[in-house]
Every structure is written in structure tokens, then in C-alpha cells.
Amino acid sequence: MPKDEIRSTFKYIGTRPNRPDGLDKVTGRARYGADYAASNMLHAAVVRSPHAHARIVKIDASKALALKGVKAVVTRADFPEGLTGETWNLQENTIAGERALYDGHAVAAVAATSALLAQDAAKLVEVTYEVLPHVTDVDAAMAEGRR
Amino acid sequence: MSKIHVTTTVNGDAVDFLADPRETLLDCLRDHLGLTGSKEGCGTGDCGACSVRLDGVLVSSCLVLGVEAEGRSIETIEGMASPDGTLHPLQRKFIEHAALQCGFCTPGILVAAKALLEENPDPSESEIRYWLAGNLCRCTGYDKIIRAVQDAAAELRGAA
Numbered sequence: 596m597p598k599d600e601i602r603s604t605f606k607y608i609g610t611r612p613n614r615p616d617g618l619d620k621v622t623g624r625a626r627y628g629a630d631y632a633a634s635n636m637l638h639a640a641v642v643r644s645p646h647a648h649a650r651i652v653k654i655d656a657s658k659a660l661a662l663k664g665v666k667a668v669v670t671r672a673d674f675p676e677g678l679t680g681e682t683w684n685l686q687e688n689t690i691a692g693e694r695a696l697y698d699g700h701a702v703a704a705v706a707a708t709s710a711l712l713a714q715d716a717a718k719l720v721e722v723t724y725e726v727l728p729h730v731t732d733v734d735a736a737m738a739e740g741r742r
Numbered sequence: 743m744s745k746i747h748v749t750t751t752v753n754g755d756a757v758d759f760l761a762d763p764r765e766t767l768l769d770c771l772r773d774h775l776g777l778t779g780s781k782e783g784c785g786t787g788d789c790g791a792c793s794v795r796l797d798g799v800l801v802s803s804c805l806v807l808g809v810e811a812e813g814r815s816i817e818t819i820e821g822m823a824s825p826d827g828t829l830h831p832l833q834r835k836f837i838e839h840a841a842l843q844c845g846f847c848t849p850g851i852l853v854a855a856k857a858l859l860e861e862n863p864d865p866s867e868s869e870i871r872y873w874l875a876g877n878l879c880r881c882t883g884y885d886k887i888i889r890a891v892q893d894a895a896a897e898l899r900g901a902a
Contacts, residue, residue: 614840
């Protein structure tokens with residue numbers, strides 16, 4: 596008999612209890628973050644950098660905001676300034692500041708009354724980039740003069 | 743863009759909804775019908791978390807348009823247990839074998855496994871692994887899933 600099937604006198608150790616969340620998870624009833632909906636809920640879409648490294652010259656959200664049902668466009672300008680240490684690091688990863696630091700770095704986010712509308716509006720956010728040289732390994736990233 | 747009225751059958755029930763022509767079947771199931779058991783893991787047909795059956799055929803519902811459901815019959819995880827709440831043997835064996843952890847991939851895997859066992863009641867381990875190759879799981883390492891499917895298959899054949 597395998598050791599994990601040996602019954603002991605313990606109440607739980609040595610037994611094979613069913614996990615308490617099992618029933619909800621095999622029936623599709625378990626609720627994950629994306630499964631929640633609320634009345635008047637807005638949907639978001641993120642505008643991401645197509646460049647590995649670029650200075651963000653200008654973000655023009657006027658065309659996106661002109662669509663009916665688009666409620667807000669946020670950029671780094673809407674975030675706090677002067678953070679340091681790990682909170683700064685988290686913010687820098689959340690949304691690009693002066694520069695986009697990788698292909699896919701979030702530069703803006705749109706909130707709208709539907710997911711499709713938010714995605715349409717995200718495509719209308721005009722970001723002007725000044726493309727900068729990028730590096731592809733750690734040694735180059737740490738080289739003199741890099742930041 | 744104007745919406746299209748779609749009339750279809752989900753888990754045996756007649757349903758209808760208004761779909762944007764660009765919405766996927768997964769969006770329609772989740773957002774219009776409130777059936778959130780089918781999950782969006784990738785939205786590109788790689789992960790299998792959105793697996794449902796369309797007229798009996800296993801599909802990734804993120805790669806099917808909602809309007810394509812017109813007049814068809816859809817089967818989702820919500821229709822797998824009996825109406826009285828009795829679990830399908832696959833569901834029961836997944837719990838008994840602890841074949842799930844976070845559970846996000848579980849609905850898709852159960853729908854896919856049920857389709858397998860209806861087509862092949864006595865699959866080999868390799869056949870199960872190949873059939874479920876379109877369903878990614880980042881928690882379990884798959885082994886317990888395979889054992890659970892084998893055990894459920896044996897029970898359904900009356901061999902256990």
C-alpha cells in the first residue's frame with residue numbers, strides 16, 4: 596500500500612480529502628476576477644508601445660475621447676509624481692513615463708462603455724515616439740553611459 | 743455598428759441575444775448570457791480554456807463568432823452536470839484525483855475530455871495526452887488530469 600494511503604489515527608493526516616473549492620471549479624461556478632460584472636461597469640483597453648525603447652514625445656487622446664461612450668483616457672500624467680524605490684519601480688512597470696522601456700509597455704489606457712468600444716478608442720490614441728537605441732542583453736544594459 | 747439578433751440553443755435551452763458582428767462566441771456566452779464558466783486564457787486559440795462544443799464539435803469559442811451560433815446547438819461546462827446537480831463522472835474524478843488547482847483551465851479540459859470519451863470510450867494514455875494537447879494547464883503538470891480521465895473512462899465503460 597502506498598504510504599499516502601495508510602490510514603492513521605490522525606483526523607486529516609493520511610486521509611485523502613476533496614479540496615473544498617473542487618465542486619465550484621468543475622462546474623464552472625467558481626468566480627474569477629474577469630467573471631464579475633456590475634451595472635454601469637466600464638471596460639478598459641491598453642495602448643502599448645510598439646517600440647523596444649522610445650521617448651514619448653506627445654500623447655493625443657482627443658480622437659479617442661470624441662467617441663460616444665469613451666469616458667476616460669489615462670496616461671502617466673494622471674499618476675503621482677516623486678515616488679521612489681519599489682513604489683516607483685511598480686509605477687514604472689505599470690505605465691510608461693518619459694520613455695517606453697520595452698515593446699508592449701503600457702503608455703495609455705482607455706475606459707469605455709463596452710470592451711469593443713474601448714479597443715476601437717485605444718487605436719485612436721495618437722502617440723508620437725522618438726525611437727531610441729535598444730539593448731538585448733544584460734551586459735549591454737549595464738554598459739557605461741546606459742540608463 | 744448595428745447588432746445582430748442571434749437565436750441558438752445552449753445546454754438544451756433556447757436562448758437569444760444581440761451580438762456585435764465582431765464579438766466572439768466566448769464573449770457572447772460570458773457577457774450576454776452570463777455563462778462565465780468558459781474562460782478566456784489567450785483569445786487566440788492556444789490555451790483551450792474557452793473550449794465548448796458547437797453541434798457536438800469541440801471548438802475554441804474565442805475563434806468562433808457569436809453570430810455563427812445562429813440555429814446551432816452549444817454545449818458548455820454549465821451543462822455538464824445533470825440538472826439535479828449530479829456530477830458527470832469526469833467532474834467527480836477530477837475532484838477525487840485533485841486534477842485541478844487554480845481551476846481556470848478545468849472547464850475547458852472537462853468539455854474536451856467529455857468529447858474525447860464520447861468518440862473513444864477506451865483511449866490510451868497517449869490518446870488522452872494528444873487529445874488534450876490543446877488545453878494548457880500551468881498548475882497540475884497534467885499527470886493527475888490524465889489519471890482522472892482514465893478513471894472516468896473506466897467508470898463510464900462499467901469497468902470500475
